[in-house]
Amino acid sequence: MSSKKISLNDREVECLEGDSVLDALLREHIDIPHACREGSCQSCMMRSLEDAPPAAAQQGLKDVLRHQNYFLACLCYPQADMSISLGASPASFSECTVTAKELLNPETLLLTMECLEPMDFYAGQFVNLKRADGLTRSYSIANNRIHAHKLTFHIRRLAGGRFSEWAHRELAIGDSIAVSDPQGLCYYLPNNPDQNLLLIGTGSGLAPLAGIISEALHHGHGGEIHLYHGSREMDGLYWIEEMRQLERQYPNFHYTACVSRGDAPQGIAQGRANEVAMAALPSLKGWRVYLCGHPDMVNKAKRQAYLRGASFQDIYSDAFHVASTTLD
Amino acid sequence: MSETSTTLYDQLGGEAAVNAAVDIFYRKVLEDYRINRFFDNTDIEKQAAKQKAFLTMAFGGPNNYNGADMRQAHAHLVKKLGLDDSHFDAVMEHLGATLRELNVPQNLIAQVAAIAESTRNDVLGR
Numbered sequence: 278m279s280s281k282k283i284s285l286n287d288r289e290v291e292c293l294e295g296d297s298v299l300d301a302l303l304r305e306h307i308d309i310p311h312a313c314r315e316g317s318c319q320s321c322m323m324r325s326l327e328d329a330p331p332a333a334a335q336q337g338l339k340d341v342l343r344h345q346n347y348f349l350a351c352l353c354y355p356q357a358d359m360s361i362s363l364g365a366s367p368a369s370f371s372e373c374t375v376t377a378k379e380l381l382n383p384e385t386l387l388l389t390m391e392c393l394e395p396m397d398f399y400a401g402q403f404v405n406l407k408r409a410d411g412l413t414r415s416y417s418i419a420n421n422r423i424h425a426h427k428l429t430f431h432i433r434r435l436a437g438g439r440f441s442e443w444a445h446r447e448l449a450i451g452d453s454i455a456v457s458d459p460q461g462l463c464y465y466l467p468n469n470p471d472q473n474l475l476l477i478g479t480g481s482g483l484a485p486l487a488g489i490i491s492e493a494l495h496h497g498h499g500g501e502i503h504l505y506h507g508s509r510e511m512d513g514l515y516w517i518e519e520m521r522q523l524e525r526q527y528p529n530f531h532y533t534a535c536v537s538r539g540d541a542p543q544g545i546a547q548g549r550a551n552e553v554a555m556a557a558l559p560s561l562k563g564w565r566v567y568l569c570g571h572p573d574m575v576n577k578a579k580r581q582a583y584l585r586g587a588s589f590q591d592i593y594s595d596a597f598h599v600a601s602t603t604l605d
Numbered sequence: 606m607s608e609t610s611t612t613l614y615d616q617l618g619g620e621a622a623v624n625a626a627v628d629i630f631y632r633k634v635l636e637d638y639r640i641n642r643f644f645d646n647t648d649i650e651k652q653a654a655k656q657k658a659f660l661t662m663a664f665g666g667p668n669n670y671n672g673a674d675m676r677q678a679h680a681h682l683v684k685k686l687g688l689d690d691s692h693f694d695a696v697m698e699h700l701g702a703t704l705r706e707l708n709v710p711q712n713l714i715a716q717v718a719a720i721a722e723s724t725r726n727d728v729l730g731r
Contacts, residue, residue, distance in 0.1 A: 312658070312668075312669050313658075313666075313667045313668065313669075314667065315620075316620075317620050317623070317657065317661060317666075317667075318654065318657075318658060319654070576648065576649075579649055579650065580635065580649045583632070583635070583649060584632060584635055584636060588628070589653055592650070
């Protein structure tokens with residue numbers, strides 16, 4: 278074996294035989310975060326941009342990270358030349374056309390778009406939508422990857438939210454909008470079909486979860502799938518009938534809608550979605566957990582899931598931080 | 606005890622042992638009403654990585670322990686939330702219980718405890 282070439286941004290570095298990628302980069306004074314140098318702290322995580330990295334360099338990483346060719350530079354002894362990046366690669370945008378707009382509830386818009394080129398996304402990932410003037414916001418894809426030409430989004434109208442107000446009021450069918458490459462690590466992989474799944478979402482956090490559920494069911498996921506969707510009031514919920522229909526169709530799918538304020542009507546649970554879920558499921562050992570929506574819910578539910586036995590490797594989350602400052 | 610050629614870290618079982626210990630130890634800490642408020646505003650997943658770094662060090666494994674960082678990280682807890690010896694003792698208690706649960710021999714537990722104990726003054730800002 279001889280030395281290999283490592284390309285990072287505009288630099289090319291020689292990786293000598295017996296050296297790790299981290300050794301090679303540090304020798305050239307390229308500043309890469311690192312600490313333990315033996316794969317346990319994961320601070321030197323990088324991403325291979327072309328081929329899959331050596332499997333030994335992915336030891337201990339979450340499966341979605343392995344799937345996206347992330348690796349630990351300190352454990353990586355290249356078998357071939359590599360092109361790598363630190364952090365996410367810069368997103369490129371493509372044009373999509375709006376094909377449908379429909380209200381899911383008074384505040385949430387179901388926006389459907391068609392892309393010219395099929396998009397290689399996984400249900401649960403998000404994209405950045407960019408308006409012509411550059412105003413950009415992240416939205417989760419709400420459909421599964423079988424419809425690779427179609428993207429759907431749940432856009433909640435936020436008081437004073439520049440993008441959401443515009444999408445609700447002005448964006449029209451036939452308009453085109455720039456859509457970034459899919460991003461994010463909160464998604465479904467059909468690698469463990471017997472694992473039980475718990476999904477908790479608040480508000481439009483249902484979007485990625487609905488995509489994940491549809492993808493899991495499409496792959497014949499055999500484990501139990503429990504969805505808890507919460508909002509403060511009934512007005513913030515949607516797809517209640519659709520989810521109940523899915524529940525009748527798939528015996529392993531269970532759906533609970535929750536409202537946290539006031540009395541809940543019959544068939545709806547009273548309380549915050551994470552509290553209702555945790556009360557019903559005292560042990561989550563071996564479960565995979567997806568949490569999407571309000572950052573406080575995500576943070577709290579992460580802790581609750583962990584304390585109920587779920588491992589961090591199996592907890593996937595997407596906290597929706599809002600850009601608008603005028604929210605209540 | 607006679608001198609052995611293997612390190613404490615190896616005797617304990619290396620990274621796999623640290624992972625097993627973090628799993629038990631961190632849950633004990635988060636479930637303890639005496640100390641879990643100190644973790645209320647943390648991202649518990651990031652915190653778990655720190656727990657792992659801490660246990661790796663206490664196990665005599667590879668680390669880049671930095672007393673100044675440790676002080677800085679706990680300074681606001683000492684100042685605003687009254688972090689003191691009683692809380693450090695509680696953590697030490699969980700560390701010992703974790704290792705006993707994993708059937709680690711007493712002489713190794715004592716060595717781990719001694720390393721962990723050496724961070725007390727940094728943690729408590731003294």
